[in-house]
Amino acid sequence: MIDRRLLLAGGGAALGLGLWRARGLAAEALGFDPAVDFALAGQMTQGGWARGRAPLGTRLLTFNRKPVQIASDRSFFIAFDRDSGARGELVAEMAGGAISRGGFAITPRAWQIERIPLGPKPGAPPNPDYARRREGELARINAARRIDHMIDGWRQKFLWPVYGRLSGRFGSQRIYNGVPGSYHSGMDIATGASGTPFVAPADGVVILAAEASFSLEGRLLMIDHGMGLNSAFLHCSAHAVKEGDVVRQGQYIGKIGATGRATGPHLHWSIKWRDSRLDPLLFVGALPQRPDAK
Numbered sequence: 001m002i003d004r005r006l007l008l009a010g011g012g013a014a015l016g017l018g019l020w021r022a023r024g025l026a027a028e029a030l031g032f033d034p035a036v037d038f039a040l041a042g043q044m045t046q047g048g049w050a051r052g053r054a055p056l057g058t059r060l061l062t063f064n065r066k067p068v069q070i071a072s073d074r075s076f077f078i079a080f081d082r083d084s085g086a087r088g089e090l091v092a093e094m095a096g097g098a099i100s101r102g103g104f105a106i107t108p109r110a111w112q113i114e115r116i117p118l119g120p121k122p123g124a125p126p127n128p129d130y131a132r133r134r135e136g137e138l139a140r141i142n143a144a145r146r147i148d149h150m151i152d153g154w155r156q157k158f159l160w161p162v163y164g165r166l167s168g169r170f171g172s173q174r175i176y177n178g179v180p181g182s183y184h185s186g187m188d189i190a191t192g193a194s195g196t197p198f199v200a201p202a203d204g205v206v207i208l209a210a211e212a213s214f215s216l217e218g219r220l221l222m223i224d225h226g227m228g229l230n231s232a233f234l235h236c237s238a239h240a241v242k243e244g245d246v247v248r249q250g251q252y253i254g255k256i257g258a259t260g261r262a263t264g265p266h267l268h269w270s271i272k273w274r275d276s277r278l279d280p281l282l283f284v285g286a287l288p289q290r291p292d293a294k
């Protein structure tokens with residue numbers, strides 16, 4: 001068994017493959033051996049992600065003991081849940097049976113927590129019609145998430161789907177009288193109006209486009225970016241694509257709305273990798289200036 005260190009090529013979602021190759025070359029000068037070492041770059045923090053390359057001859061790759069898909073060029077994608085533990089470990093098993101390991105730290109985040117000195121708002125009394133409807137909606141969402149397409153969106157630097165005000169952060173949470181409510185599972189972008197078009201942040205395949213409003217998500221649109229990574233867009237007023245469509249980065253896919261449970265028009269964008277909930281802000285970086293303001 002060989003224990004090798006992991007090459008960490010800095011943070012920054014903007015790390016492109018070209019830069020990564022350049023870093024790889026520099027790393028080889030520092031003793032990086034692609035036959036046994038991993039390359040890894042991204043945002044190694046809770047809600048973050050990383051792209052990497054497995055050592056040559058990797059037959060089986062695991063991340064924290066779960067198998068991870070590898071592309072034909074040995075590239076892979078992993079990500080870290082909002083409540084992820086502080087350590088990540090990659091293990092590659094080679095064709096000859098040799099094992100290569102790489103461990104790294106996953107930095108904790110200070111989430112925006114609001115303490116409310118009152119109990120949670122009482123929910124509506126149980127309603128069997130609602131329960132049945134909700135069960136159907138969740139079944140569709142879960143079925144959509146199980147679809148995995150051969151699409152390379154996971155390799156791209158994500159775009160902001162729309163320019164607007166960041167009206168809700170991923171991971172924020174209210175604690176009612178000591179009882180934590182569920183945290184905010186996405187990032188909210190508000191433009192102040194319904195009907196603003198938004199675009200695909202990366203290449204993908206449409207895996208769900210709800211014709212009728214879901215009870216919480218409203219008109220939900222979901223896109224698979226490949227390798228277990230997907231985006232969901234909630235509260236849309238309209239969709240410009242249908243299930244099964246291949247969409248390209250920057251393509252117009254829908255309009256912002258306030259359908260479902262929303263207090264005003266906004267785009268709620270959430271990203272998941274497998275069961276891990278991720279922070280979209282760590283995929284796109286700080287809100288850019290309006291493209292027309294040079």
Ligand SMILES: [Zn+2]
Pocket residue numbers: 168184186187188268269
């Ligand atoms: Zn939201």
